[in-house]
Amino acid sequence: MVYFHGAPGAPGEAAVFDACGKIHGVRILAFDRFVVEPSVRGDDYYRLLASEIQRHTRGEKVVVVGFSIGAFVALQTCRHMAGSVARVHLVSAGAPLEAGDFLNAMAGKQVFQLAQGFPFVFFLLSLWQGVLARWAPKALFAMLFASAQGGDKRLAADAQFRATLIEVLRSSFVGAVRGYTRDITAYVQPWKDSLAHMHFPVRVWHGLQDNWSPPAMATALNEGLPQCESVTLLEGLSHYSCLLEAAPTICGSQCVL
């Protein structure tokens, strides 16, 4: 199973997948995409990720999990893995921004608007977030989770979760900002049309209280992806809580593929 972390994000997010994987004997590959040379962009970037995955899996069929913005990168990468994608699970996935009126419902609205209209200012903001991640990670965490809802609000109050996420934020912003901004600036460009070319089975998991990727994004993905098998909407859950909830089921289903 290959895990694509969010942005911000890091392989550490996959802890629950890793835990369930150990129980079920499922091997989890989670790459830190942000360390890939920042000048590698667009299809070259996705091809590189695809070839790296196929090198590790020796061309065997894999199940791919994409979380948040990582779902976008996962889908683009899978286009370059013809025949070796068994299924893709999109968890709390970001849909193409042009596929609906999503921005007003997104906690990161200003960030995405900056990335769309003022990429250099967005880059400066990301550098500032890097400073916070290094010197005041708790403040950065508090900023990001200020509007947390549902299950995420509960998670944000938990010391273990905070410690995990602070480490994820450090990994994302400290020394890897250009990798992070590459993913965001690519995500905010139009990519709705590419959905029609995703010829592999996809399952969508989304929290109904997700205010990072609004639930309407799950509907948009379902409508745009030709082989979307199911959309599971989870009551009371938001962005990260949906990931924790879906992971055991996704990992368990691996054993009966």
Place this chain on the structure above:
Amino acid sequence: MNNPTTKSLVTAPISRNALKVLLVDDDSFQLELISGILEGLGVTDITSANSGEQALQRLSGGQQHFHLMLLDLHMPGMDGFKFMESLTKLGYSGALIIVSGQSDDVMHAASMVAKLRRFTLLGTVPKPVGRAALSALLSKLA
């Protein structure tokens, strides 16, 4: 042993000999071992289940109410994570201790899931279970 900070778990303390405990583990040796430790700590009402499915049968009958459950993560069929999902659906309101021979990161992930599910997680205990570790967690409850 990982002891998460917990608020006051019970409004009225329960005496240990009144405590109803359910053990869920596919390993009969572990079930006997943990039962023995609990008995040594003054717990007398102990029920064992050798799978998640069997534990759910005991719970869904509605005949028994358990104050505490000790749950193994690594079980064939329904693992501890899936069991917690079913437990949420049943509305289990007792306390939980996660017991596992898995590594710390697995325990860490499991405890995050348990807390997300609003279980009263007393803590996690690595296998082989020690009397001191279990006693410390039990003292939060009775």
